[in-house]
Amino acid sequence: MATVQRALSLVALALGVAFAAAADETCQSPYLPKLVGQEDFVYVWTLGVDGLGDGSDKLVTVGVNPARGDYGKIVDSLSVGGRNEAHHAGFTDDRRYLWAGGLDTSVIFVFDVGSDPAQPKLVRTIEDFPEKTGWIGPHTFYPIPGRMLITGLSNASDKSGHTGYAEYNNDGTLVRTVRMPPGAEYGYDLRINAHLNRMLSSSFTGHTNYMRKLPELLGDAEAMKKFGNSMVVWDFHARRPLQTLSVPGAPLEIRWALGPEHEYAFTSAALTSKLWGVFRKSDGTFEAVEVGTIGDPAKTPLPVDISLSRDDKTLFVDTFFDGSVRVFDVSNPRSAKQIYEHKIGSQVNMVSQSWDGKRLYFTSSLLANWDGTGHPDEQFLKAFTWDGAKLTPTFAIDFTAEKLGRPHHMHFGQLGFWGAPARAGEVAER
Amino acid sequence: MKHRSRARTRRALGPCACAALLAFGWTPVRADAHDRVTHAPPAEAPPRFEAPAAGSYELPAIDRVGQHQLLGTRGVAEPLIALKDGELALISFVYLQCGEACPLSTAMLRRLDGELAKDPALARRVELVTVSFDPQRDTPTQMRALREKLEPKGRWRFLTAANEAALRPVLADFGQDAVWIPGEDNAPDSLRHVLKVFVVDANGAVRQIYSTGFLDTRLVLADLRTLLPSAR
Numbered sequence: 001m002a003t004v005q006r007a008l009s010l011v012a013l014a015l016g017v018a019f020a021a022a023a024d025e026t027c028q029s030p031y032l033p034k035l036v037g038q039e040d041f042v043y044v045w046t047l048g049v050d051g052l053g054d055g056s057d058k059l060v061t062v063g064v065n066p067a068r069g070d071y072g073k074i075v076d077s078l079s080v081g082g083r084n085e086a087h088h089a090g091f092t093d094d095r096r097y098l099w100a101g102g103l104d105t106s107v108i109f110v111f112d113v114g115s116d117p118a119q120p121k122l123v124r125t126i127e128d129f130p131e132k133t134g135w136i137g138p139h140t141f142y143p144i145p146g147r148m149l150i151t152g153l154s155n156a157s158d159k160s161g162h163t164g165y166a167e168y169n170n171d172g173t174l175v176r177t178v179r180m181p182p183g184a185e186y187g188y189d190l191r192i193n194a195h196l197n198r199m200l201s202s203s204f205t206g207h208t209n210y211m212r213k214l215p216e217l218l219g220d221a222e223a224m225k226k227f228g229n230s231m232v233v234w235d236f237h238a239r240r241p242l243q244t245l246s247v248p249g250a251p252l253e254i255r256w257a258l259g260p261e262h263e264y265a266f267t268s269a270a271l272t273s274k275l276w277g278v279f280r281k282s283d284g285t286f287e288a289v290e291v292g293t294i295g296d297p298a299k300t301p302l303p304v305d306i307s308l309s310r311d312d313k314t315l316f317v318d319t320f321f322d323g324s325v326r327v328f329d330v331s332n333p334r335s336a337k338q339i340y341e342h343k344i345g346s347q348v349n350m351v352s353q354s355w356d357g358k359r360l361y362f363t364s365s366l367l368a369n370w371d372g373t374g375h376p377d378e379q380f381l382k383a384f385t386w387d388g389a390k391l392t393p394t395f396a397i398d399f400t401a402e403k404l405g406r407p408h409h410m411h412f413g414q415l416g417f418w419g420a421p422a423r424a425g426e427v428a429e430r
Numbered sequence: 431m432k433h434r435s436r437a438r439t440r441r442a443l444g445p446c447a448c449a450a451l452l453a454f455g456w457t458p459v460r461a462d463a464h465d466r467v468t469h470a471p472p473a474e475a476p477p478r479f480e481a482p483a484a485g486s487y488e489l490p491a492i493d494r495v496g497q498h499q500l501l502g503t504r505g506v507a508e509p510l511i512a513l514k515d516g517e518l519a520l521i522s523f524v525y526l527q528c529g530e531a532c533p534l535s536t537a538m539l540r541r542l543d544g545e546l547a548k549d550p551a552l553a554r555r556v557e558l559v560t561v562s563f564d565p566q567r568d569t570p571t572q573m574r575a576l577r578e579k580l581e582p583k584g585r586w587r588f589l590t591a592a593n594e595a596a597l598r599p600v601l602a603d604f605g606q607d608a609v610w611i612p613g614e615d616n617a618p619d620s621l622r623h624v625l626k627v628f629v630v631d632a633n634g635a636v637r638q639i640y641s642t643g644f645l646d647t648r649l650v651l652a653d654l655r656t657l658l659p660s661a662r
Contacts, residue, residue, distance in 0.1 A: 031641050033624060093641070094607045094624055145626055145639040146492055146605055169493045170605055176490050194643025197479040235479075237649055238487035263478075284479065418609050418622075 024352030026310045030194045036355040039412035040065045046405045048083040053403035057086035072395035088409045090141025101138035117413040130156040133166040154206035161186040161206035181241040186228030191254040199236040202251040203228020214370040245288040255308040273297035292336030305350045309357045346376040352410040365406030481648035484655030491635040500589040503574035513632035517555045521628045525564035531625035538645045547583040552661040558586040565591040
């Protein structure tokens, strides 16, 4: 562990690398209906592990409503047959379908979560993402009206980090592709502020890096130079890049503030362990400002997923290598102050919070070849309550003991979200 | 392949666990907000960005919809898309007892109607179409009354369906959600749906879909002029 962290520290401080990613209820697309009450389920997009269960990637549905008998239990496990480096997922704009991607095979799986939220069904696979778009490694799935934006982490030609994003309609037909601009060719996340007609994108690295064993990658100085150090401001309506901002250290997840008058967003830089704010200036352009430090950068805790509360005051930041979450007061968005720290496990990647900020869920997996590097390879979903001052554990599921795999991205589901399902006693046509 | 299931209009008789919904364009309550639109349309929020210039960007076809027969304000069947080549329709789904999102889209169409009146070359090639989600209550007579209140300056048709069975394939084709939510007496009361306004050309190609965040008259006009370069 110490050796790995020292190695990371050296390269991280000099370069810019990035890792995981995410989404939760307060950080979804502005075009998505939000689930603001008690969620009944957490859908966990899970990497398969060779020799564990069926070894395949799967969508795991976990009961999370304390009022139900399935609280803290696995409600459903839907295997897709094969390993794809399951990573991120996102709802369509009607919240009826969950699109989920594999960073290695670039296959996209579409699950119907609207017909019966307790039992998702695999209804479509998109297997020609590389051929149609030129990109590979579908990462962020971000709904806009009638469509899905999908970032690629890499490209099909040289598998470097030079990439772009694609726009599909909800039926799975490609509408267009957009290349990242010159000088900011790396891609990762993208997020829209509809009030400002602005989209932000961040940057990571290509397939040649993210699929390598981490210790091997860290020993390759040339490879370690090939990470993103920029964010791009776009005119979203025109899909036109307007500005490239320097954000060293691989800026990953982007979280726009939700307040309509709050014209800023946050991101974390993985290798430099810094929090950044991207602020709209009075002339309408944007500036990137370092607003805080995450742990001890010399120890490279490796910040991964972040989650912003709906009042824009509290930011949760997971750090992979020490398995901890740090909570920052970002009431003053230009000066983030750490107010709490809690060790979740041996490693932690994703964090998702409920709309009211009272419930938080954490998962452990980052990438198959990076998990367990220098520390025990615990694989879990852990649930907590947050009272504004501390986390209190409520339940945990050991994904290895349950023979499920490596849990990654989480999304919330609710019975009756689109009217009561049949079991609750529907349905009379008028 | 369409997501046919997503457009089913249902009546849920169980408890409305989803009072907990929130979104741009979410319509959880009923009111007489359409009357407010007809009397004093809400002003558009001051712009916080400069709209891109018409023709400086592309609007590729997003999807394709078919032709559907609905009822006009005189109760006579009319095609949903009634365009010549080189014309566009803005199609909005509303219901008259809708409290929030529908009046918002109707107000935007009313503002757009006013703006189009200032540009006859563009106005001749654009039709606004308001379609009811609620054929039982929003009869042709009700839709005619709405039209009379709004006093369109240009091409603006108001359509409804003979019944929900006739409406269902239209919603499915557009990928427009709609779910009836029961009221206190457990009878269908409000319609939950994500607000969408569609720009469709004469061939049925969907060229733009607006939700609340995009309901900016400047953006709509820029899109229309982008798609109709000869009208710029």
